[in-house]
Amino acid sequence: MPSRGKKRARGALKAAKEPDLKVPKSEIPKAGEEPAPVKMSGKRNAGKTSARETGTGVEQEGNQKTYTHWLMKSEPESRLEKGVDVKFGIEDLKAQPNQTACWDGVRNYQARNFLRDMKVGQKAFFYHSNCKEPGVAGIIKVVKEAYPDHTQFEKKDPHYDSSSSKENPKWWMVDVKFVRMTQRFIPLAELKRHHQAHKTSGGPLKDMALFTRQRLSVQPLTVEEFEFVLSLEEEKPH
DNA sequence: GCCAACGTTGGC
DNA sequence: GCCAACGTTGGC
Numbered sequence: 001m002p003s004r005g006k007k008r009a010r011g012a013l014k015a016a017k018e019p020d021l022k023v024p025k026s027e028i029p030k031a032g033e034e035p036a037p038v039k040m041s042g043k044r045n046a047g048k049t050s051a052r053e054t055g056t057g058v059e060q061e062g063n064q065k066t067y068t069h070w071l072m073k074s075e076p077e078s079r080l081e082k083g084v085d086v087k088f089g090i091e092d093l094k095a096q097p098n099q100t101a102c103w104d105g106v107r108n109y110q111a112r113n114f115l116r117d118m119k120v121g122q123k124a125f126f127y128h129s130n131c132k133e134p135g136v137a138g139i140i141k142v143v144k145e146a147y148p149d150h151t152q153f154e155k156k157d158p159h160y161d162s163s164s165s166k167e168n169p170k171w172w173m174v175d176v177k178f179v180r181m182t183q184r185f186i187p188l189a190e191l192k193r194h195h196q197a198h199k200t201s202g203g204p205l206k207d208m209a210l211f212t213r214q215r216l217s218v219q220p221l222t223v224e225e226f227e228f229v230l231s232l233e234e235e236k237p238h
Numbered sequence: 239g240c241c242a243a244c245g246t247t248g249g250c
Numbered sequence: 251g252c253c254a255a256c257g258t259t260g261g262c
Contacts, residue, residue: 108245188261
């Protein structure tokens, strides 16, 4: 949720202007810093994925699957959260200086851990959530790896977190840049139909996090999932 | 606006 | 450590 200036969407961010030095995200969170990592229900990882595919930071040891593609949710319609409009659709990202913004406001540990796994150059779908027409609107890419989300320290920010400190920040964000709109908007309903069909056929969307991890605002996609969704661009909407 | 899903909090 | 209450996410 990036939010620029005062607006932000869940997971939004704001124009990323400062060239600050990057934080060594390499440092692993010390134990205790976060609530138990959520277990991803194992059964859906049937198959190849090694357990722990959704690293939760703590178990960031080396065994977890490395993701290269993502889906990031943000709200394109105005909504007040503690008096602040959290709207941040893909058009808002395009309008930022250099079409770049920081994805701030993520306040879920699992989503935060995924943000910390992101590498410069990786692509993500910009997903419109909590709106009239939810779905994939475009493609963005990571242009700066994880660094502390400053909004956690700002008392007036809707995502202020009094339990965090600058010495040991709890929440992180990345900078993303607009790449392009998808050739057509790909509605959630359409993705869901494929997901349902693939559950029986074994197709690429059978385990898509959008459906299996319902409320995660930052989620990983396998290459197969990413490419399948992209292939829908060329099809007629239906 | 409703409400299901599900993460978080806090009592015990 | 369990689990009920609560709060949030986000589709519909």
